Amino acid sequence: MDKNQACYLCKGCGLGEALDFDNLQEVVEEAGIGEVKFHDALCSPDGVALIQGDVDGGVNAVLIGACSSRVKNDEFNFGPQVIVERASLREQALLCSEAEYEGEEEAGEDRQMLAADYLRMSAVKLAKSNVPVPFQLELEPETALMVVGGGVAGINAALAAAKTGTQVYLVEKEGALGGFLGKMAKLAPENPPYQELEDPGLEALVAQVEADEKIKVYTGTTVDKTEGAPGNFTVTLTGGDSFRCGAIVQATGWLPYEPEKLADELAYGTSPNIITNVDMEAKAKGGDLGGLGAVAFIQCAGSRDQNHLPYCSAVCCTVSLKQAMLVKEANPEAAVYVIYKDIRTPGQSEEVYREAQRKGVVFIRRDEDYPKISESGGKLAIETKDMTLNDTVEIDELDLVVLATGMKPNNPKVVDAPLVALGMDQEAAKKLAAEAKAACDSWSVLNLQYRQGPNLPTLKYAYPDSHFICFPYETRRTGIYAAGTVRRPMRVTQAVEDATGAALKAIQAARAAAEGVAVHPRSGDMSFPEFAMQRCTQCKRCTEECPFGAINEDEKANPLPNPTRCRRCGVCMGACPERIISFKNxxxxxxxxxxxxxxxxxxxxxxxxxxxxxxxxxxxxxxxxxxxxxxxxxxxxxxxxxxxxxxxxxxxxxxxxxxxxxxxxxxxxxxxxxxxxxxxxxxxxxxxxxxxxxxxxxxxxxxxxxxxxxxxxxxxxxxxxxxxxxxxxxxxxxxxxxxxxx
Known part of the structure; x- marks a missing residue:
């Protein structure tokens, strides 16, 4: 582009007293910018008007020497066709330096050189920058949303998206909607005063879905293939139906930890009366609790254990409290014990803990060792260390022992193999690459047609997170969001909130793709990587190192960029040894x-x-x-x-x-x-x-x-x-x- 450049230097915030502005003007002019203006407060209405007036007169490349580029963005935004470069004179020259380098005169000289260098660098950046042109899809961008998983998170994601006027395709592998919510007898208290067990409310949710003309439901169906990128996904379902969508929410729920792995520690499999919390829920759902005279719940059965699930599943304690209360409701005289390492009841679930105590549930705090379970005459007995009494206790004549097994995400675990291209150990890389391929080939939810594999990349516990602090719901595949217990263990009300957040983020991603701009963390960025293919050596560094699967390959190993998958991080640019990848800015x-x-x-x-x-x-x-x-x-x-x-x-x-x-x-x-x-x-x-x-x-x-x-x-x-x-x-x-x- 033809640039008409101008520089504006701010004397506010103490800059005018600390720096020689005549010298800075000379520096800017030597850097190739002929027009330099000073102002006492550039961010003031008068200062902004000064720049805006010149922009209206034809200036389209603005260098501002003032405060950090992280502040005053609205004031110094002059439209998408005007390049603005900021030199941080306040934070990076004035505030961080002091007169302690061989006297005042020397300190002033060092500070002046500091400011001058920042202006030189900013002038170069301005000269090398061009106005980004948003990437436009060849086909009409699609804004519909696919939700995979028809449990509480999937249903609520679909309902939330439909309320915005978005077309939703809801895909559920089972014959009916509901997921685990449909298998629950009662919910732990979710509303004040958090003491009464509640109905799951599934029928009302399903009725809302069926009545919403914006939601098309596929039951008894899975995803056969997902092709394309945000704004232009093409999904093929088992059975042959297909559709386009702009973004995806995966809400495939959770799986219980395999109790068979607890055979040595907790005698699972030695008695039909040693069951899991999932089995217990089925008993409660079937009204099969009335004949129980004594029940013990063992918490952290395989959870918070480095040999099994190292993490806490967050809801197991609340579930056991709920089930203990259900036993007491069925038979108030029943002896109910909860054997725990720590009772963890997030949020208002502390009231559930108190209500269980009031109903007569006995709590025994154990040490790190699992209780010993034995059977005699059809009854079960437990021996454990009571940390409160600092003594061994024995509980016998138990009708049932319930193991509170943890939650795993219903998602394939993907092994991140180190890259041979980065010079890592070849044999180790090959071994992990084989593990990664085996994990990907075993099963898939979305069957992504990505060079990097069919599944969402995961953390070490198979949760498909991206940045778990700043960007919840986000996965490492742009436009695809995780919601509910496939993302992390959570209770029903949290899954509802999670689903709403994921649906809104997915809608944002589809619309961003339609506008040709990036999603988080560089939201709104119109730039995207451009490839000078004539110099490409097919080294595969860009395709292997891209964290988001934004680059596929053709049959000759040439990179095939998918700009709407791109987050604009520039990792491909840093990876390329031939330096053929660049952005406009x-x-x-x-x-x-x-x-x-x-x-x-x-x-x-x-x-x-x-x-x-x-x-x-x-x-x-x-x-x-x-x-x-x-x-x-x-x-x-x-x-x-x-x-x-x-x-x-x-x-x-x-x-x-x-x-x-x-x-x-x-x-x-x-x-x-x-x-x-x-x-x-x-x-x-x-x-x-x-x-x-x-x-x-x-x-x-x-x-x-x-x-x-x-x-x-x-x-x-x-x-x-x-x-x-x-x-x-x-x-x-x-x-x-x-x-x-x-």
């Missing part, structure tokens, strides 16, 4: 040029330069908050925001070091079992790639200590100055970069 060339625009003082000036490539999701907010909190750090550090650490191309490190930069740090989100990375694999991939940087450093004859990766959560504000200070000490120890001046 984010590219390898852009960041590399920004790094090269930093002025590097001569060695004898003893002013080292360090570049920090900072993730915009966690690290950049932490940096801003640290500055506003009053933290100070070296004025020799320059921050460059990146979309994700996974988007970092190794050439940037080489560019920085070969241009005389003394050190490079990468600030990104945490990764691992409890990862925080907004793009799933970005931080992990960056760590793997950085482990290979030694090759580049060896080639340049530089120390490995000059490059460091740091994981930072957005709330770890106080760590920022500590990390920088420690790294600057390291740089001082290894000495100046020998490439200064070249």
């Amino acid at each position: 984010y590219s390898v060339d852009m960041i590399g040029s920004m790094i090269k625009s930093i002025e590097v003082p001569e060695e004898d000036e003893e002013k080292p330069r360090v570049v920090v490539l900072a993730c915009e999701n966690d690290a950049l907010p932490a940096i801003d908050m640290a500055a506003r909190k009053g933290h100070k750090w070296s004025p020799y550090v320059r921050f460059i925001p990146v979309r994700c650490l996974g988007s970092i191309n190794l050439v940037w490190i080489a560019d920085a070091l070969s241009s005389g930069i003394d050190g490079v740090m990468l600030f990104g989100c945490r990764h691992g079992d409890d990862y925080q990375c907004h793009f799933i694999k970005g931080s992990e991939l960056a760590n793997v790639r950085m482990s290979k940087i030694s090759e580049t450093l060896d080639r340049l004859v530089l120390e490995s200590d000059r490059v460091r990766v740091e994981e930072i959560s957005f709330n770890e504000v106080d760590r920022i100055p500590e990390i920088i200070s420690e790294f600057m000490e390291t740089i001082e120890e290894v000495g100046p970069n020998p490439y200064k001046g070249f």
Whole structure:
């Protein structure tokens, strides 16, 4: 595009007193922007009007030197056809620096150089940016929603979507709607005063579905094939019916933990009177509790156990309390025991616990060891350690022992195999890849036609999460959302809320695809990766490393991008060794040029330069908050925001070091079992790639200590100055970069 550029420098928030604006004007003009204007408060109505007036007069590329790009976004939004680049002079030059570097005059000089570098980098970014053009699907975008699973979550997701006017296809594998809700005798109290058991209410829900003309129901049906991408999924069902939809909600519910695996610990299978909580619910549903004189419930049967289910299933305690109350209702004289490690009753379920106590249920807190169960004369006996009495107790003459087994997601577990392309151990990679393929081939809910496999990627417990803190419902397949107990263990009221949230997110995803913009976390981003295919070497790095399955391959291994699946993280850009992938407003060339625009003082000036490539999701907010909190750090550090650490191309490190930069740090989100990375694999991939940087450093004859990766959560504000200070000490120890001046 032909750019008419202008720069606006703000003197507010103390910037006018701290910086030499005449010097900054010269810096901007030398960077190629001829028009530079000052204002005492650019975010004020007068300041915004100043810029808007120039935009109306033809300016279409605006550089603003003021506060962080994370604030005042509405004020500095001049429409989709105007490129706006922000230089963070307040947070990253003024607030974080202080007069402690060889006196006031020297400190002022360092701060001035800091501000000047940020303007240079921002000017380069402005020059290299172009207005993104939203991706448009070839076919008319589809906004209908498919919901797979007709239990409480699936039904409520369908009803919620239909209320917005969205067409819904509800697919249930059983012959009737209801899922496990249809098998429940009663619900634990869900409404004040949380003491009376409640009816499941399934009939009313099904009636609502049947009466809604926006919902088409398929029962006794599964998904045979799901092709396409958000806004253009084509679904084929068993039986041959097919339809297009814009997004999908998977609400396939849960499976009970296999009690057969508890044969050694809890004698399951040795007596027909040792049953699971699911069996107990069936007895209650059938009205088969009246003849019970003594019942014991054993909690955490296989849950919170590293040999079985390591996690708590959240609802088992409440379910056992409900079933204990049902036994008491059937026979008030029955002896009912609950043997537990910890009673966990989230929310208002504490009242259920109190009501069970009032009804005479006896609670025995056991230790980590499972109770010993034996049978004699058709009756069962339990021996366990009572932690309250600190003594062994024996309970005999039991008619029934109920094992509170946990919940597993009704979803195939997908093994994440390490990538051979990343240089990991070949044999280990092949073994895990084989496990991954076996897991995917065994069964599938959606039968996705993705190069990366037919199933949703999962966490280690088979839950199809993406970012479990910031983006509930989201899976690693854009436009596909998980709701209810397939996402995490939860009770009925939580599943209803979950279903509504997932349905609304799915509708947003379908509409975003129709508009050609991204969904979370870069909501509304109109850019998407573009491939210079003439230079592609078919290395498969982009297809293998994309966290979202946004890139398929043709028969010759050429990448086939699916832009509506893309989250715009740039991981493919960082992966590509040929650097053929770029965005209109984010590219390898852009960041590399920004790094090269930093002025590097001569060695004898003893002013080292360090570049920090900072993730915009966690690290950049932490940096801003640290500055506003009053933290100070070296004025020799320059921050460059990146979309994700996974988007970092190794050439940037080489560019920085070969241009005389003394050190490079990468600030990104945490990764691992409890990862925080907004793009799933970005931080992990960056760590793997950085482990290979030694090759580049060896080639340049530089120390490995000059490059460091740091994981930072957005709330770890106080760590920022500590990390920088420690790294600057390291740089001082290894000495100046020998490439200064070249």
